[in-house]
Amino acid sequence: MEVGMDDPILSVRHLTIDIPLAQGTMHAVRGIGFDLKRGETLCIVGESGSGKSLTSLAIMGLLSKKLRQKAEKLQFAGLDLRNQTPRMMRGLRGDRMAMIFQEPMTSLNPAYTIGDQLEEAYLLHRKAGKAEARARAVELLGKVGITAAESRLSQYPHQLSGGLRQRVMIAMALMCEPELIIADEPTTALDVTIQAQILRLLSDLQREMNMAMILVTHDLGIVARIADKVAVMYAGEVVEQGTAAEIFDNPRHPYTRGLLRCIPVPGKTKPGERLGSIPGIVPSLVGNFQGCAFRGRCDVAEPICSEMVPVQEEGQEHMWRCIHAAGEGASEGVSQGVRP
Numbered sequence: 001m002e003v004g005m006d007d008p009i010l011s012v013r014h015l016t017i018d019i020p021l022a023q024g025t026m027h028a029v030r031g032i033g034f035d036l037k038r039g040e041t042l043c044i045v046g047e048s049g050s051g052k053s054l055t056s057l058a059i060m061g062l063l064s065k066k067l068r069q070k071a072e073k074l075q076f077a078g079l080d081l082r083n084q085t086p087r088m089m090r091g092l093r094g095d096r097m098a099m100i101f102q103e104p105m106t107s108l109n110p111a112y113t114i115g116d117q118l119e120e121a122y123l124l125h126r127k128a129g130k131a132e133a134r135a136r137a138v139e140l141l142g143k144v145g146i147t148a149a150e151s152r153l154s155q156y157p158h159q160l161s162g163g164l165r166q167r168v169m170i171a172m173a174l175m176c177e178p179e180l181i182i183a184d185e186p187t188t189a190l191d192v193t194i195q196a197q198i199l200r201l202l203s204d205l206q207r208e209m210n211m212a213m214i215l216v217t218h219d220l221g222i223v224a225r226i227a228d229k230v231a232v233m234y235a236g237e238v239v240e241q242g243t244a245a246e247i248f249d250n251p252r253h254p255y256t257r258g259l260l261r262c263i264p265v266p267g268k269t270k271p272g273e274r275l276g277s278i279p280g281i282v283p284s285l286v287g288n289f290q291g292c293a294f295r296g297r298c299d300v301a302e303p304i305c306s307e308m309v310p311v312q313e314e315g316q317e318h319m320w321r322c323i324h325a326a327g328e329g330a331s332e333g334v335s336q337g338v339r340p
């Protein structure tokens with residue numbers, strides 16, 4: 001099924017991911033949702049363990065079978081991803097959707113040349129001949145700024161620097177010009193200056209190819225520069241989401257405000273600048289959890305916060321899940337509904 005240009009290419013509603021553990025079930029992702037259109041970039045930010053990677057893996061159909069995933073809606077390009085067989089998901093991955101991981105050495109096979117690995121997805125999905133796949137590989141290596149691309153094809157991953165390997169990973173993900181790309185902290189392992197170059201490159205290619213992109217990152221400088229939308233995750237929930245301008249200029253949730261306190265203005269944030277740290281620890285998500293997960297670290301928390309948080313409603317442009325923020329003369333469209 002084709003989707004119109006204005007329809008979301010990706011639509012997620014009430015995605016939950018549970019992890020069975022010896023001590024009980026961990027509710028690692030707790031009912032998140034967002035929409036993404038073609039050509040848009042959604043940055044997911046939040047501290048370690050908030051569920052960003054699990055969310056990315058769930059969309060790609062790569063979650064371990066031991067984890068339990070449910071969603072009211074998980075739709076990509078008009079396809080219901082909840083009903084796809086593993087074979088169908090393999091058909092989509094590398095072709096219409098692709099993922100770039102943190103550490104290229106875990107995704108690149110040390111035993112195969114760069115050329116073989118770049119050509120593989122193209123040969124598989126495009127039913128192309130070897131010469132055509134090779135020409136495409138050279139073209140993509142050029143696009144990601146790798147010079148003497150022909151000679152790189154016969155090299156093995158260990159012969160390249162970390163920055164070059166990450167460029168190869170980007171080229172690999174883009175071989176079939178996917179409609180959706182998910183990049184999970186794609187430059188964490190690299191030097192700060194190279195990180196900024198590579199993320200800028202990824203963002204330029206994403207716009208050139210009109211792909212939708214989810215970028216999971218801790219780097220608020222990058223978020224300020226390239227995000228159209230931002231989702232702030234905390235303890236398995238999206239606590240605030242909106243356009244980048246709304247999140248940076250008018251953050252409403254105390255957690256978002258805490259993260260941005262040091263660097264509130266897009267354009268002033270430097271590449272490599274990371275999330276500030278907020279005192280306190282994230283509560284355990286094992287077993288039943290009620291109320292706002294941030295309340296233990298929040299300076300405006302009240303007893304009612306241990307009972308309820310505002311719910312997210314369909315179609316809200318700027319959403320935050322905090323009773324206080326919503327009560328402070330919030331703008332239109334903010335949910336006043338609550339759930340335990």
Ligand SMILES: Nc1ncnc2c1ncn2[C@@H]1O[C@H](COP(=O)(O)OP(=O)(O)OP(=O)(O)O)[C@@H](O)[C@H]1O
Pocket residue numbers: 019028046047048049050051052053054055064
């Ligand atoms: N296979 C697993 N078994 C048990 N716990 C897991 C598993 N995968 C993830 N978790 C837990 O689920 C929570 C969310 O993990 P996730 O990797 O999505 O966090 P994240 O926000 O991506 O963190 P980071 O920024 O550190 O990558 C964490 O507490 C993590 O320890």
